[in-house]
Amino acid sequence: MTLNAQPKASLFIDGAFVEGEGPELQVLYPYDGRVIATLREATPEQVARATESAARAQKAWAALRPVERGRVLARAAAIIRERGAELARLETLDTGKPIQETEVADWPSGADALEYFAGLGPTLTGETVPLGDEFVYTIREPLGVCAGIGAWNYPSQIACWKAAPALIMGNAMVFKPSEETPLGALKLAEILIEAGAPAGIFNVVQGRGAVGAALVTDPRVAKVSLTGSVPTGRRVYAAAAEGMRHVTMELGGKSPLIIFEDASLEDAVSAAILANFYSSGQVCSNGTRVFVQEGLREAFLARLSERLEDVRMGDPLDPETQHGPVVNMAQAEKVRAAIAAGISEGARLVSGGPGEGRFVPPTVFTDADDSMTIARDEIFGPVMTVLGFTDEAEVIARANATSFGLAAGVFTRDLARAHRVIGQLEAGTCWINAYNLTPVEAPFGGVKQSGVGRENSAAAIAHYSQIKSVYVGLGSVEAPY
Numbered sequence: 001m002t003l004n005a006q007p008k009a010s011l012f013i014d015g016a017f018v019e020g021e022g023p024e025l026q027v028l029y030p031y032d033g034r035v036i037a038t039l040r041e042a043t044p045e046q047v048a049r050a051t052e053s054a055a056r057a058q059k060a061w062a063a064l065r066p067v068e069r070g071r072v073l074a075r076a077a078a079i080i081r082e083r084g085a086e087l088a089r090l091e092t093l094d095t096g097k098p099i100q101e102t103e104v105a106d107w108p109s110g111a112d113a114l115e116y117f118a119g120l121g122p123t124l125t126g127e128t129v130p131l132g133d134e135f136v137y138t139i140r141e142p143l144g145v146c147a148g149i150g151a152w153n154y155p156s157q158i159a160c161w162k163a164a165p166a167l168i169m170g171n172a173m174v175f176k177p178s179e180e181t182p183l184g185a186l187k188l189a190e191i192l193i194e195a196g197a198p199a200g201i202f203n204v205v206q207g208r209g210a211v212g213a214a215l216v217t218d219p220r221v222a223k224v225s226l227t228g229s230v231p232t233g234r235r236v237y238a239a240a241a242e243g244m245r246h247v248t249m250e251l252g253g254k255s256p257l258i259i260f261e262d263a264s265l266e267d268a269v270s271a272a273i274l275a276n277f278y279s280s281g282q283v284c285s286n287g288t289r290v291f292v293q294e295g296l297r298e299a300f301l302a303r304l305s306e307r308l309e310d311v312r313m314g315d316p317l318d319p320e321t322q323h324g325p326v327v328n329m330a331q332a333e334k335v336r337a338a339i340a341a342g343i344s345e346g347a348r349l350v351s352g353g354p355g356e357g358r359f360v361p362p363t364v365f366t367d368a369d370d371s372m373t374i375a376r377d378e379i380f381g382p383v384m385t386v387l388g389f390t391d392e393a394e395v396i397a398r399a400n401a402t403s404f405g406l407a408a409g410v411f412t413r414d415l416a417r418a419h420r421v422i423g424q425l426e427a428g429t430c431w432i433n434a435y436n437l438t439p440v441e442a443p444f445g446g447v448k449q450s451g452v453g454r455e456n457s458a459a460a461i462a463h464y465s466q467i468k469s470v471y472v473g474l475g476s477v478e479a480p481y
């Protein structure tokens with residue numbers, strides 16, 4: 001079977017597909033490495049053309065009533081839902097994630113973001129600040145041209161999560177997807193035009209890191225929103241700072257999932273599975289350090305192993321497939337190196353193992369030390385480390401002993417304890433008796449090295465707008481001389 005996902009052209013600039021003039025970029029189906037599309041990167045001139053087109057379009061877009069901008073976003077969401085099946089298939093081809101995931105998680109979550117911000121935008125107002133006889137009023141203004149740069153794990157969701165708040169606030173965006181998964185953002189650009197967006201307000205440039213770097217330092221770019229790893233985040237943040245640009249950094253994690261003895265075993269096991277193996281473990285907020293209170297640890301491991309025996313791995317396009325490949329061979333090797341480190345550093349392998357080719361099965365370690373590689377570094381693959389603990393204070397201290405701070409979860413039937421523990425965890429996104437649910441209504445983001453800023457919810461608005469403060473003088477002006 002040939003799998004063709006070739007877009008009309010590689011880039012989307014000023015409302016139209018444009019062929020890239022840079023080096024070739026082959027897009028592979030992660031399941032078997034078949035070429036599904038061949039793209040060309042943007043040249044620096046094409047990146048500049050994209051930001052110019054965004055800057056041109058932005059002023060008129062910002063001058064529309066918010067309800068008019070919202071209408072475009074809402075229509076785009078409706079189109080995404082109508083074409084759900086086709087878009088899910090494309091996302092699966094691009095990422096290798098099981099179709100049973102991409103049908104419910106990826107584009108649907110992107111559509112939620114477009115709908116949410118479509119509705120929120122028209123409700124946003126400024127303030128008046130009374131000063132006796134006079135007053136100040138404030139206006140939330142757009143920043144201008146925003147650069148969005150995405151990771152490969154949720155390419156379409158990331159594009160929508162960044163585009164929706166940016167566009168509703170009257171900004172324009174130039175988006176660079178990961179070179180691994182370049183197709184979804186092009187679809188979003190096409191859909192926005194179909195939904196009535198003016199040319200230029202959402203552009204897509206393709207390429208590797210150098211194209212992202214050219215975009216970040218473009219003088220027309222006022223804001224950079226990156227989803228990526230901590231090292232890339234550091235580089236992009238520093239480059240953005242040169243031009244005093246605003247930033248949102250959604251970076252990596254090594255999040256703790258804490259399970260107390262009184263938790264429901266079945267729910268805790270389900271949550272640990274969702275927190276580690278969904279999208280073959282390529283989820284930034286994954287709870288990869290699973291702290292299980294000693295009294296429950298063996299039962300937890302036994303039930304977890306039992307549940308993992310039945311996992312169906314295979315072609316992600318098969319609706320029966322529950323666990324797909326990781327995104328490419330290099331990532332598979334990276335994950336395998338982490339598994340090898342776990343074994344050589346003395347942890348006990350309970351389930352899974354290195355796998356073959358691009359496939360790494362759900363893998364569980366225990367009897368590990370907090371200082372081991374598997375318990376310390378972000379692996380970005382299906383590898384869980386189950387760590388034992390005895391008391392609350394101890395587990396809080398160990399959970400926080402990391403430079404990351406993206407997410408955290410607690411399982412217990414004692415709600416007072418749940419809130420007490422969550423209150424002390426150094427993480428931006430937390431769950432009690434749940435894990436990895438990220439509804440658009442809730443702020444999402446990290447603390448410490450895991451990032452700055454928040455996506456989703458009304459909190460995202462602050463990161464795509466700036467406040468103009470206007471003092472209104474109503475009396476005579478007194479000067480000393």
Ligand code: NDP
Pocket residue numbers: 149150151152153154176177178179180207208209210211212213214216226227228229230231232233235236249250251252253283284285378380406446451
């Ligand atoms: P990378 O950090 O490797 O890349 C992220 C994006 O930045 C890619 O589009 C990449 O391009 C681009 N890029 C690389 N170098 C530069 C540069 N100097 N200037 C501008 N752009 C650059 O991340 P991955 O794609 O490997 O994604 C995995 C990481 O993303 C994990 O650490 C994960 O935790 C994190 N992540 C965080 C999320 C969050 O919301 N907190 C959500 C999802 C993932 P290219 O790939 O083409 O080289």
